[in-house]
Amino acid sequence: MSHTLTVQWTIEPQTAPRPWLACSRCGGQRAFVCSGKTRLNANGRRLDAWLIYRCAVCEDTWNRPIFERRTVTSVAPDALAALQSNDPAWIRQVAFDIEGLRQCTDRIEDLADSSVERRVLGGTVDSARLEIVVVARHASSPRVDRLLSAELALSRARLTKLEAAGRVTLLPESRKALQRPIRDGCRIVLDLTAEDDRAEIAQRARGGP
Incomplete structure (x- = not known):
């Protein structure tokens, strides 16, 4: 045995990690919460994509860059489809990417x-x-x-x-x-x-x- x-x-x-950022509406550092929504913008032949966060106090928004100024052909088809449909599983993966989040802020509430x-x-x-x-x-x-x-x-x-x-x-x-x-x-x-x-x-x- x-x-x-x-x-x-x-x-x-x-709960996804919460970045602490300067909130323009609150006037100080606040935790921001992932909204589970993305924003995809086309500028000519280039794409920008963000994951939308909201201040935990006043719900002011912060757009976390996913990528910027990318050509359509350089974006993986599954990522593009996920962005267009706000795929929850794909968004969760991005939201829990702490290393990526550290490029935006030094303080992360895990x-x-x-x-x-x-x-x-x-x-x-x-x-x-x-x-x-x-x-x-x-x-x-x-x-x-x-x-x-x-x-x-x-x-x-x-x-x-x-x-x-x-x-x-x-x-x-x-x-x-x-x-x-x-x-x-x-x-x-x-x-x-x-x-x-x-x-x-x-x-x-x-x-x-």
């Missing part, structure tokens, strides 16, 4: 609300070791400590003690594991040997009955 319960957690952030889909890959709740394989397709993801605290119902203080005892590791990176952001393909390993409630923790990790 395996001594490790291995589960896969697929993480889907619920909200930690995420849904987690669980799948057991092996082992049972009686296992003394828990390994969580993370699937995170979007760069916007919570830190390890926030994820474990929310999904396993473990306090931050308890997680810190487990890490200090060398019983929480993050692969491939393990130094200061709890402070690391979740990344696609990473593995979180918890040694629950000395935990009296390890079966309950394992049950929460695997989900279901």
